[in-house]
Each structure stands twice: as C-alpha cells, then as structure tokens.
Amino acid sequence: MQKVRRVISVIVMNESSVLARVTSLFAGRGYNIDSLTVAPIPGSELSHITIVTKGSNKVIEQIIKQLHKLIPTLKVIEHEEMVEKEMVLIKFPIDENLSDIAALCSAYNGGIVNVGVDMVIAMASDEPVRIRHFIEAAQRYSPCEVVRGGVVAIER
C-alpha cells in the first residue's frame, strides 16, 4: 500500500502525561513520527501538537481515530489545506564565507543570529521542503551542527 505524508494537529488538554499518551500510542501501534512539536495554546488550558507522519491511507485513518480516542484529546485536525513552517539552526565555523552564508539564509527567511569566537549560528524558517534544500545548500560551508525545529502548521 502506498504511503502518504500527513500533517496532523492534535488539540489536547494541557495536562501531565498527555504527550506521553500521544507518543506511546504511536510507538505501541507501530506508527511513524517524522516530526512532532508541542506548545501551549495561549490563553487556554490546551496544547497544540503538530505531528508529521507517514502511512497508508488506512493507517492514517487509524492514527486519527486513535488520537481522537485519547480522553484528553479535544480535536484532531488532519490538514488538507494549510500553511506549514519549520525552523532550523545551523552552526558554521567562523572562517567560512560569512557573506555567502548570510545571503543563503536570507533566501530562506533567515539570517545570522549569533556570532561567537570561532562559530556563527545561522537560522532559517520556511516550508519543510525548502528547509531541506537549505540544509543541503549549507553543506558547502562545512556546518558543524544542524538543529531542526519540527513542523508547525495552521489551517488556511
């Protein structure tokens, strides 16, 4: 069966162990997690979890139903039409071509965000596919560390 990529938002009560319930569901039932982000929704007792997963349509349908079934789950949104963004931080040696790096970052809604004695830290935020391209392009400048933030998404 063909696997599809899906972004799923789960709105949950902001209570202890709710994230464990979600992740152990994925682990226990053998579902994939490509990326997972979570943060409280301002001014509420809720948290917003964004999960990127892969699976056949049947599996995706089960994932959504099983997420729904968790008692603290208020809503499960499977995005069809949405805006997805991801952020990445990359550390480069200071002797790389900094103006090239800065130019590259600005093409991906980012820039150099910190300069140390022998490292610079660059940031980009863009669609997940473009973030992948950015990381590929960054390879030219011998990155020492890459930290991706995971996908966040919102319905259009």
Next chain:
Amino acid sequence: MQMSGAQMVCEALIAEGVKTVFGYPGGAIMNVYDEIYKQDGFEHILNRHEQASVHAADGYARSTGEVGVAMVTSGPGFTNAVTGLATAYMDSIPMVVISGQVPLSLIGTDGFQEIDAVGISRPCTKHNYLVKSVKELPGILKEAFYIARSGRPGPVLVDIPKDITAEMGEFEYPKEISIPTYKPNYKGNERQIKKAADAIKKAKKPLLYIGGGAVLSDASELIRELAKKTEIPAVETLMARGVMGAKNPLLLGMLGMHGNYASNMAMSETDLVISLGARFDDRVTGKLSEFAKYADVIHVDIDPANIGKLVDVDYPIVGDISTVVQKLLLALEDVNTDNYRAWREILNRYDELHPQSYQDSDEVLKPQWVIERIGELLGEEAIITSDVGQHQMWAAQHYPFDRPRQWINSGGLGTMGFGLPAALGAKRGNPDKTVINITGDGSILMNVQELVTASEYRIPVINVILNNHFLGMVRQWQTFFYDKRYSETDLSYQPNFKALAEACGGIGFDVTTKAEFDAALKEAIEQEKVCFMNVAINRLENVLPMVPSGGALYNMLLEHKDQ
C-alpha cells in the same frame, strides 16, 4: 466535608454503589485499608494474589454489568495487577483499579516499591490517573467511574500516592460530570441507519454478525427481536455467546477459528454483513482478503476506531448497539422475510451437512460430553467461566448458552488463570446462580491460590478440570503443524487435584466415567463448597472444526486422523 484522601476513596466507592472490592493491601495503600476497616458500606475480599483481585472484579463486572473494583498496593502489587488490566482492556470491561503509590516526594527516586504505574498501564487501560493533590481526588474518582462505564467501556487506573491518602481535604462528590474532551456518541447517524436498512431490504444473503459489544450494550433482547422480525440468520463471536440464545432457530453458531461449518460458510457467502459490536478479530476473520468476500458491510460500533480498522465498511454507524438496533427495527418495519428464505435454506443444509458434533466414547470421557452434560443439568441457570485453551473452545461450542452474561471468558487477551478468580467475582455478584469454571489442568494452576479465598469467603464455585495431561491447545497445534514434536506441553506430572482442593478447605472429586461425573456434580452443588472436579478426558482430543491460522474461513479442518 473535611476528610482524608483515604476516606474520600471509601466515600466515593460507596457513592458509586460499589458493594464488593477485591484487593490486597501493602505499604502504599495502607491508609485506605485503615479506612476500609472502619467502614461498612462495602465488603472487601482478600484474594491471595493481585492478579486474581483484578480478574475477580472483572468477573463481577462481566456477570452483573456493573463496574468492578479492585485495589492493590504500589510496585509488585500493581505489576501483579497488570495482566488483569490488560485482560479487561482487551474485552472492554468496565473496571476501576485503585493502586497505592509511593509518596509524591519520593516519586522519581526509585523509592521502595516505586514503579511507574501510569506508564506501564497506559496501553492496557482506557484511561489512567496519577493523583497529584488531594483536591483533585474526588473529581478523579468520579471521572474514573464515568469513563469506565460509558462509551466503549474499559478499565481505568487511579494511582494514589501515600501522602495524598493521609492528607485532609474538602470532600464533595460531584453528582454530574462532563468531560469536554470525551463525548461518546450513542445515537447513531439517522441517515446511515436508513441507508443500512435499505441495504438490508435489498440483500439476498444478509447475516447478523454479533460480537461482545452486544453483551456490553445489553442489546440481547433487541437483537433477538431484529432477527425474529427480519428472519436473518445470525452468527456469534466467542464473546457474544448467549446473545441469541442456543435454542434460537436463526442462530447458526459461533464463527471463527473454531467456528462451526454453517457459521463460517455463512460468513464466506453472505452478501451483507450486519456487524453488531464485533471487531473483526483475526481469530474470527481468518485470512482477511477472503473474509466475507462477496459482502457489503454494515458496521455498528460505539468506538469509531473499530470501524474500518481491518475491513472496508460500506455503512459505518457509530453508536450504541441497543440504540441503533432499536432504530433499525423501526426502519425495517416493512421488511420482506421471504427475500432471505432461499439463503436460510442453504445455511440449514450446510448445518445438516456438517453439524457441530463429536464422536462420543464408552471407554473414555469426552470433554464435549462433559460440557453438554453440564448444559443439560444446569442450562440457563448456571454462569460458566473458563480459562484459555481447548476447554474454552469446547465450552463455547457445546454449552447451550441462553442469555448474555452467562458466558465469561478472556477472549481478547486469552489469559490462562482467568477462570477461577473470575468465577469468584461472578458468584459474588450472582449469589443465586451456580457458577462453574470450565478449565484445564494447565490453566487452573495459574491462580490456584484462589481456592483459599473461595473457602474463606464461602464462595462455592465449581471447577471442572478437563484434564488431558497436556497444555492441550498448544499440543493440538503441535500435532497439526509441528509434526507432533510435543515441546514442553506434556503435563503428565500433576498435583493431586482432589487433595489440593481439600487442603485449601474445598472438596475434590476424581472423575473417570459419566456416572461418576453426574454424582460428583450433584454432590458439589449440594455441598456448597469450592470444588475441583478432576475429570480425566481423552488425552488427544482436538478442537474441531479448525481454520488453520492465516487460512480462509471456508477452509476448515473438519476432522483429523488422530481423533
């Protein structure tokens, strides 16, 4: 009112109408046991193993329809209870288990008898709680009972740190409860129900496929009415035995791996499956791609996640079985039962061709005879529990179950050791019924300590040990699929079962003939003591028919040369 957390637990149980708690004390739960000592709102039964406490609460719940309650201490008390939780979870049994936990300040320090109970039980409970303050305790207890019994029922764990049971707090037990994130849908979508009814009217070969959900929803009466009105034949899963009633002419029998010929053929040839609270378990479907290959599927289930999980569904209906069947009945007012006559005749011929039968013997007792005999003598009056193995399947095939909640077994998890403690719970919940545990010489030893509990509390359950000196079901697979290499299944070395029962305050019988069986059963019922009937049966008897695992339902082994 101000009271300690421990008192709150007792008050909440009383407010929920709990009459019996099954449990076992220990350090972390002692505050609660101290309050149990002081109250007289409910009785506590001290099992001799926490697993048995949970199974007993489970048997109580299955036989009465009420929420079963068990109580255990932290650490090993809790881990002993896990098999019980998982057993109840797989069969959707409403239960609340209260466990002690180390004090809040010690959590996370690998304290004495600390174990992450909510972590371990997450995959085998419907929901669970670690109580973090005495303030939230009353609300959590209320929620626990509500979640356990509503929607698709299931076990709920409430893990309470010791300092919280000591702490004082304000107790006001909520009357009503609403959890914004948890709203089970009972009603069933009217349009879908209408469409399903139309499909039923158009079908030529419809089949009612009845599962354990029908028992949980107390839908037996309505389903019998549905069958009677439409004259649509029915098959039951292992968990649904009793829903249609053994004497019902529309009941074909049990389907699945050890289903009878007519039931499995009906499922293979039907053009419309009407699934009522069944979940298409692999032990039922056999090879999925061949299962009900020619059929559209109506699937009624309270749990949306069950629908479309394994089989593609044409008419999904999320709702309570009783509610939906009631609506179906209205929508089927003008059904023409003649439409299905030819189909019923085909199925009757299948049943005549290969009825559920066995070869009786004059030399040795046959397990099927024993079960049919219990059925003849006790029929509807008895509650039958069982363990797991061949004896379980023979009981499901041959006992004339006439009502729901009469047949109590671990279907989903298949837990050996379930039968005796579940029988204790069932008997406590139904003191007027004769409770018989049909078990094997392997399974019975897995909670045999409960003989003591049964004697102490005068709970006279009768254990019919169908003794084949084998782990019979595993041996059967070895006979069929492993060239008779009987690896670790020979149980020739046995305890003296009669003496074992007597040593624990019960009575025992060794039975080798039909006459001895009748006499022993009569005496067991009269003596009102926990009892072992050690029944020597044909060692190599097999459960038939059998669909080899992974095979199509219609490819049944109907006989075996070693039989």
